[in-house]
Amino acid sequence: MTDYSFADLVGDEKEFFAEYFNKKPLLRKNALKDPRGILSLRRLDEMVQLEIIRPPYLRANLKGAGVPDKGFTQTVTVQGTDLTDAIVPEKVYELFRAGATIVWSSLNHLDASLRSFTRVISDRFGAKTDCVAFLTPAGKQGFSPHHDPVDLFIVQTEGTKRWRLWNPAEQRAGEAASYTPEQLGEPVIDVLLEPGDVLYLPYDTPHAAAAEELASVHLSIMVRPRMWKDLLKQTVDELVRDPEFNRFPYIGESRDSATEDLFTEKVRTLAARLTAVEPAAELDRLAQLGRRMPGNSTGTTFQTTARLDALEPDAPMRRTDAVVEFGANQEGRVQVTVNGHRIAVPAPVAETLAGLTAGQQLAAADVFPGVPAERATKTAQGLARIGLLEVAA
Structure with missing residues (x-):
């Protein structure tokens, strides 16, 4: 076609x-x-x-x-x-x-x-x-x-x-x-x-x-272009993911005035965060959400996963835009959370990843500095399989 x-x-x-x-x-x-x-x-x-x-x-x-x-x-x-x-x-x-x-x-x-x-x-x-x-x-x-x-x-x-x-x-x-x-x-x-x-x-x-x-x-x-009410709801949904909004209040008939005061405080906190939203970046995020809705998505996971099986040490890798959380260094290992996966990686690997911005490239052998190229490449394969790295070419 x-x-x-x-x-x-x-x-x-x-x-x-x-x-x-x-x-x-x-x-x-x-x-x-x-x-x-x-x-x-x-x-x-x-x-x-x-x-x-x-x-x-x-x-x-x-x-x-x-x-x-x-x-x-x-x-x-x-x-x-x-x-x-x-x-x-x-x-x-x-x-x-x-x-x-x-x-x-x-x-x-x-x-x-x-x-x-x-x-x-x-x-x-x-x-x-x-x-x-x-x-x-x-x-x-x-x-x-x-x-x-x-x-x-x-x-x-x-x-x-x-x-x-x-x-x-x-x-x-x-x-x-x-x-x-x-x-x-x-x-x-x-x-x-x-x-x-x-x-x-x-x-x-x-x-x-x-x-x-x-x-x-x-x-x-x-x-169906989303109406303003749809877009604002998605923005609010993102903001209230903060743990600050996780606690369950009692709002039944016997609630006390402190609960009502706390509700006012939460509304004001949310309003302040809404005011601080950077409009261009948020609209870009909302547009990307729309492009990923069911019926729109595309991908080459089978192909890219198969390519990882033959990964060479000099293969160019790049950091994806996945959100990553790094834990504390505990006896030379750092807990990393990405795409719902929680793994412990050697501290040098965590330092390498933390120093990369989305889209930045490095060779597979450089993901784990100080070890043989074959071991570093295996580490790069594992990180790619959980969506933290991807083959650049």
Whole structure:
């Protein structure tokens, strides 16, 4: 699949965030040059045939109503374990031929290339994304006019689909809702989407879509940028991790005034720490949290762990950004806590680690000064396996 950038989806990024984000829909015709490389009918056929696809990853909607799972699943036995909801491809095809829209939810959980595609958006927003595919038969409308409580990026990959969009209301609750045609009036956008076209819908944007002459495949990439209340809660959660806030107070009817005074003191302490928060660093931290939410993550742990097995003394290592706590030196050994692991390391190793900043490099043989290179390299391997060091190249 072609690698796309966020600008491929929205055009000029500054214009997008100034004029469209959280304000009004955006239409970009012929924005993506290889839409079938993102998702095609062929790949949807392949996925239906995979025994691992089960509800709720696959659903069917016929005549505006969801089809019960039992209408297209069966029980199969895998290595002695019964799966009661395995997809029956023939029944899914029957539903599609009868006019049902087939919906694949959270495809970024199942397909690495789609995970990479959606991560282009999650990286920009610092928020969780989810990728849903809709296959609608020619001439059918999948769902009645409605709005969703998330921002949507619509990518047409095969066939055509007519979309009607209305501007979101001035006051938005961030909850799903349906409409009758009479409630909406004339749409602000009425367009036939073709392969490569992209739509952006701010949350709570009313919309309706129907396939026309051709069966339609489109992706809806859902992104929920966290509201201020979400971000502030995560900041407070981080601040109250301090042991100072760990004690259990009694707050029942027979509490004394000292408890109320202590509550006031804790509120003032928290307020002072909130005031002292450095905004740029905290927003960067919150954005990174969003990028690591389920459905967004990526990693190469199997590959990097296998590389450690063949680590050479001159291999460049670097300190990760993992939070590390160093204990006191007790008879030449220092207790180190990182990523939930607590180990005791020789004092020279602890001194080496304490002197490294995140990203700083050194050779594997230099991790444990004063010992043979082979022993120092083994130490570097162990520290890498718990996430304190990593291979730099």
